[in-house]
Structures are given as structure tokens and as C-alpha cells.
Amino acid sequence: MPTPSSTPDPAAVAAAATAAEAAARLGAVRARLAAAANAAGRAPSDITLVAVSKTQPAEAVRTLAALGQRDFGENYLQEALPKIEALRPLGLVWHFIGQLQSNKTRPVAEHFDWVHTVDRVKLAERLAAQRPFHAPPLQVCVQVRLEDEPGKGGATAAELPAVLAAVAASPRLRLRGLMAIPPPEDLPAAQRHWFAALAGLFTEARTAHPDMDTLSMGMSGDLEPAIAEGSTLVRVGTALFGERLQSGA
Numbered sequence: 409m410p411t412p413s414s415t416p417d418p419a420a421v422a423a424a425a426t427a428a429e430a431a432a433r434l435g436a437v438r439a440r441l442a443a444a445a446n447a448a449g450r451a452p453s454d455i456t457l458v459a460v461s462k463t464q465p466a467e468a469v470r471t472l473a474a475l476g477q478r479d480f481g482e483n484y485l486q487e488a489l490p491k492i493e494a495l496r497p498l499g500l501v502w503h504f505i506g507q508l509q510s511n512k513t514r515p516v517a518e519h520f521d522w523v524h525t526v527d528r529v530k531l532a533e534r535l536a537a538q539r540p541f542h543a544p545p546l547q548v549c550v551q552v553r554l555e556d557e558p559g560k561g562g563a564t565a566a567e568l569p570a571v572l573a574a575v576a577a578s579p580r581l582r583l584r585g586l587m588a589i590p591p592p593e594d595l596p597a598a599q600r601h602w603f604a605a606l607a608g609l610f611t612e613a614r615t616a617h618p619d620m621d622t623l624s625m626g627m628s629g630d631l632e633p634a635i636a637e638g639s640t641l642v643r644v645g646t647a648l649f650g651e652r653l654q655s656g657a
């Protein structure tokens with residue numbers, strides 16, 4: 409039996425509900441960001457919102473893009489590359505925020521606009537050599553390890569100057585700033601302590617690299633203390649897309 413034209417198509421109804429939910433989540437995150445900026449006496453426009461779309465389908469990215477979201481973050485190359493390819497006509501800005509192995513730098517150099525997880529001189533050298541000449545310089549944040557936990561990603565404070573110098577030395581890379589993922593803390597004051605430590609390293613590093621303008625810190629659970637301590641870029645997944653089904657490493 410043909411569907412009468414007055415009966416809404418269930419797929420269209422579901423898509424509209426998804427879009428409405430995405431709009432509500434994006435609005436709520438933007439409101440949190442603006443409130444935190446205002447509380448710190450800062451302009452909300454000085455803080456970039458990167459939507460972390462790991463484990464989310466390309467359609468979920470498309471929905472947020474239609475609402476005006478431009479910057480997206482991905483952790484896993486295998487799922488990121490097909491999404492970037494499928495959404496290329498949208499002209500989005502892609503940030504690589506996953507752990508970077510030195511044998512996996514080429515697809516990052518070729519397909520991403522930003523990388524936030526450079527923590528060794530060798531990675532900077534490989535990305536510089538592999539960045540295609542027709543592309544603008546790759547925008548780089550150096551990842552810092554704040555706690556004394558060997559094996560976790562990030563340069564220590566002692567290693568930081570050499571990594572910054574390696575990034576700054578290449579015309580194929582543009583040094584933008586620092587990034588960190590602090591250890592999880594229950595108390596906002598404890599979270600703030602880690603963000604303040606990164607902000608201190610940022611201020612220090614800017615004496616040698618005054619053009620750095622990006623402090624990449626703050627996620628769904630802690631964007632307020634991050635912004636209070638000077639974050640200029642927050643990386644938000646769960647609060648925009650809902651809980652991830654697959655666990656993100």
C-alpha cells in the first residue's frame with residue numbers, strides 16, 4: 409500500500425530528531441564555553457571549539473557541520489581517513505589528537521590541518537618531510553606530559569625546548585602552541601592545578617617562541633577550569649555527541 413503523503417517518512421523524522429538533539433548539545437557546549445570565558449574576563453571568540461568525532465559516523469559530523477561547527481578532532485587514522493575523504497566538499501578543519509607513532513606520520517602530514525600530539529623531535533622531522541608542498545604548513549601543538557608517568561604521551565618539561573625548536577625550524581610546520589591531557593581529577597581545584605602548570609610552561613615557552621597562540625586544553629568534563637587557566641582551544645567529544653559506544657583509548 410502506498411504511504412499517504414500526510415504520513416511523515418520515519419527516516420526523515422528520525423533525522424530531524426537527531427539534528428534537533430545535535431543542535432541542543434552544540435548550543436549547551438557553546439553556552440558553557442561562553443560562560444567560562446565571561447567568568448574569566450575573556451572573549452568567547454578567543455576560544456576554538458574542536459568537536460572530537462572519534463567513533464562517530466561521518467553523518468554525525470555532517471549534522472554538526474550543518475549547524476556551523478568547523479573544527480573536528482580524530483584519534484584513529486583508520487576511521488578518520490575515510491571520514492575526511494567523504495566530507496572533503498565541506499571544507500572542514502581536521503585536527504589529529506591521537507597518539508602518534510613515527511611509522512604513521514605520513515597520513516597525518518597528508519590529510520590533516522592540525523596535529524596536537526607531537527612530542528618528539530623525530531615526529532616533527534618526519535611530519536615536516538612528509539607534508540605535501542601544495543598544502544599550507546601543518547599547524548602543530550606540542551604535547552606535554554604533566555605528571556611523572558613514564559610511558560604516557562607527551563614531552564617532559566626538560567624535553568620540551570628541543571621539540572619546540574624542531575617544529576619551529578621547519579617551514580612545512582607552524583608551531584601553534586602546547587597541548588596536554590591532564591590526569592583525571594574529581595575536584596575542579598585539582599584539575600585547575602594541572603591546567604595552571606601547562607599555562608606556566610606555555611608562558612615560559614613563549615619567550616623563545618613568541619608567535620605561539622594556542623593552548624589546547626579542556627575536554628567535556630573540565631572545559632571550565634581549562635578556560636579559567638587560559639585555554640584557547642577545547643577538545644570536546646562526549647558533551648557534543650553523547651557517550652561513545654566503543655571506548656576511546
Ligand SMILES: *Cc1c(COP(=O)(O)O)cnc(C)c1O
Binds near residue numbers: 462505
Ligand atoms: C577523546 C578525547 C577528547 C574528548 O574527550 P571527551 O571527554 O569525550 O570530551 C579530547 N582530547 C583527546 C586527546 C581525546 O582523546
